[in-house]
Amino acid sequence: MSLVIPMVIFMQQRLADAGKAEDAKAMQAYMKTTQPFYGVKAPERKAIFKQARLHTKINTFIEYKRLVLWLWSGENREEQYLAMDVAEYYRHFRTLDAFPVYEEMLGEASHWDTLDKIASNLIGPLVAEHRELEEKVRQWRLSENMWLRRASLLVHLKHKQATNLPLLEETILMLADEREFFIRKAIGWVLREYAKTDRDYVVSFVATHKDLLSALTCKEALKGCRDYNGILLGNATSKIGDDC
Numbered sequence: 614m615s616l617v618i619p620m621v622i623f624m625q626q627r628l629a630d631a632g633k634a635e636d637a638k639a640m641q642a643y644m645k646t647t648q649p650f651y652g653v654k655a656p657e658r659k660a661i662f663k664q665a666r667l668h669t670k671i672n673t674f675i676e677y678k679r680l681v682l683w684l685w686s687g688e689n690r691e692e693q694y695l696a697m698d699v700a701e702y703y704r705h706f707r708t709l710d711a712f713p714v715y716e717e718m719l720g721e722a723s724h725w726d727t728l729d730k731i732a733s734n735l736i737g738p739l740v741a742e743h744r745e746l747e748e749k750v751r752q753w754r755l756s757e758n759m760w761l762r763r764a765s766l767l768v769h770l771k772h773k774q775a776t777n778l779p780l781l782e783e784t785i786l787m788l789a790d791e792r793e794f795f796i797r798k799a800i801g802w803v804l805r806e807y808a809k810t811d812r813d814y815v816v817s818f819v820a821t822h823k824d825l826l827s828a829l830t831c832k833e834a835l836k837g838c839r840d841y842n843g844i845l846l847g848n849a850t851s852k853i854g855d856d857c
Contacts, residue, residue: 615676615679616669616670616676617669617671617676617679617680617683618683619669620665620669620680621680621683621684623664623665623668623669624661624662624665624684624692624695625687625692627661627664627665628651628653628658628661628689628691628692628695629651631651631653631657631661632650632651632652632653633652633653634652635652636650636652636653636654637649637650637651637652638650638652639652640652640690641690644690644724644726645724646690646723646724648688648689648690648723649688649689649690650689650690650691651689651690651691653691655694658691658694658695658698659698661695662695662698662699662702671703671706674706674708674710674711677699677700677703677706677711678711678714680699681696681699681700681714681718682696682714682717682718684696684699685717685718685721690726693727694726694727696718697718697727697730697731697734697735700714700715700718700735701730701734701735707735707738707739708739709739709742709743711735711739712736712739712743712746715731715735715736715739716736716749718731718735719731719732719736719760719761719764720758720761722760723760724760725763725795728760728763728764728767729763729767731764732763732764732767732768732770733767733768733770733771734771736764736768737767737768737769737770737771737772738771740768740769740772741772741775744777747777747780750764750765750768750780750784751765751780751784753765754766754784754787754788759793759795759796760795762788762791762796763795763796763799765784765788766781766784766785766788766796766799766800766802766803767799767802767803769781769803769807770802770803770806771806773807773809773810774810776807776810778814781803781807782818785800785803785804785822786822786825788800789822789825789826789827789830790825794829797827797829797830797833798829798830798833800826800827800830800833800834801829801830801831801832801833801834802833804818804819804830804833804834805833805834805835805836805837808834808835808837808838809837812837812838815834815835815838816835816838818834819831819834819835
């Protein structure tokens with residue numbers, strides 16, 4: 614029998630033992646979900662995963678895939694968190710072969726606590742390395758699933774100098790008129806992160822497209838760019854931080 618199933622059961626049992634009902638209720642309320650929680654916080658969860666690794670070795674990609682997806686299909690939220698921990702930990706299996714696994718998880722992610730990590734930490738690096746995956750990103754931004762549209766932005770989050778600016782710009786402008794908070798927030802976030810690489814570009818982009826971008830997006834994008842207070846916007850000079 615595969616050692617992966619006992620490893621999953623081991624972690625599930627430890628989660629159940631460590632869980633606290635009050636914390637579970639609070640975590641469920643915070644995430645506004647009906648999915649149950651054990652009530653295990655991140656440090657304890659990571660310790661449980663470390664314990665599991667001491668007696669079970671993941672040696673093949675098939676074992677990696679099974680472990681990630683079995684955890685991901687778990688009833689409780691912390692099992693999904695563990696699936697992401699596992700997926701990220703075994704770096705040598707984070708290859709193009711793993712993309713369908715991550716895409717399956719992405720399509721089932723129901724909130725930012727799972728979606729964001731999958732998009733930025735797991736899929737983002739693969740997109741940077743395998744540019745043919747950008748066609749998938751183009752498809753996600755047209756999806757009826759708001760979380761996939763958010764993912765089409767956040768895959769760029771950690772690309773820094775490798776950011777495909779034409780694709781990012783195009784995606785932002787396609788989604789800029791959305792009223793959905795999580796889309797507006799993501800646009801600002803990805804711009805703010807890119808500002809660490811080229812803040813002049815971000816300030817110029819916001820100034821150019823200020824009429825299309827939401828106030829929330831502007832504020833998020835320009836955090837850390839406050840020395841750019843005076844900037845010509847349209848026919849008037851104003852404080853972009855205050856205006857946005």
